[in-house]
Amino acid sequence: MEEALPTVAEAAVGDGDGDGEVYRIRPLEIADISKGFSDLLSQLSPSAPLTEGAFRARFGELAALGADHLVLVAEDASTGLLAAAGAVLVERKFIRSCGRVGHVEDVVVDAAARGRGLGERVVRRLVEHARARGCYKVILNCTPELRAFYAKCGFVEKNVQMGLYF
Numbered sequence: 214m215e216e217a218l219p220t221v222a223e224a225a226v227g228d229g230d231g232d233g234e235v236y237r238i239r240p241l242e243i244a245d246i247s248k249g250f251s252d253l254l255s256q257l258s259p260s261a262p263l264t265e266g267a268f269r270a271r272f273g274e275l276a277a278l279g280a281d282h283l284v285l286v287a288e289d290a291s292t293g294l295l296a297a298a299g300a301v302l303v304e305r306k307f308i309r310s311c312g313r314v315g316h317v318e319d320v321v322v323d324a325a326a327r328g329r330g331l332g333e334r335v336v337r338r339l340v341e342h343a344r345a346r347g348c349y350k351v352i353l354n355c356t357p358e359l360r361a362f363y364a365k366c367g368f369v370e371k372n373v374q375m376g377l378y379f
């Protein structure tokens with residue numbers, strides 16, 4: 214029988230890196246729609262602002278996936294606004310003895326907060342989550358300019374990304 218999934222909150226408790234400073238990394242919450250989540254995501258990909266209704270609907274869908282889908286955010290204690298976000302999706306496979314693979318997606322740090330190690334901290338927390346969920350690897354797609362950033366986070370270049378857009 215499959216083991217019980219921890220809740221998203223349980224799966225990512227504790228910052229664990231003792232920054233004791235401004236940013237608190239934690240799972241996404243419903244209230245984050247009013248803490249700049251949409252503006253943060255627009256720095257990843259320009260798009261129409263996320264409405265509260267759309268945010269709530271998607272939040273509910275993702276919550277139903279339990280710990281197999283985790284969105285982390287970093288809240289700036291001095292402003293109450295979000296300074297970074299990132300997600301990891303745990304894919305359940307048949308191969309590799311029904312192994313699991315982590316997919317890191319949508320990592321972004323607010324332009325004003327870049328260059329202070331926050332992006333690396335968020336990625337490392339996402340990777341920790343995937344490892345704790347039993348993944349045998351974590352993969353992601355990025356542009357060539359981000360090779361050095363992900364190398365700092367422990368990733369090595371492997372294979373080729375392909376896409377087919379609709």
Ligand SMILES: CC(=O)SCCNC(=O)CCNC(=O)[C@H](O)C(C)(C)COP(=O)(O)OP(=O)(O)OC[C@H]1O[C@@H](n2cnc3c(N)ncnc32)[C@H](O)[C@@H]1OP(=O)(O)O
Nearest residue numbers: 318319320321322327328329330331332333353361362365
């Ligand atoms: C899977 C995906 O989501 S890919 C999409 C990634 N997101 C984006 O491109 C959105 C726009 N960019 C950003 O949000 C940010 O610039 C990020 C997330 C790429 C980096 O966040 P930051 O907080 O600035 O990175 P951080 O300060 O943790 O950098 C860690 C290390 O990587 C290096 N690094 C960071 N960005 C880059 C870069 N673009 N090119 C080369 N090295 C970089 C840093 O110099 C640092 O190295 P150091 O420890 O030797 O000083």
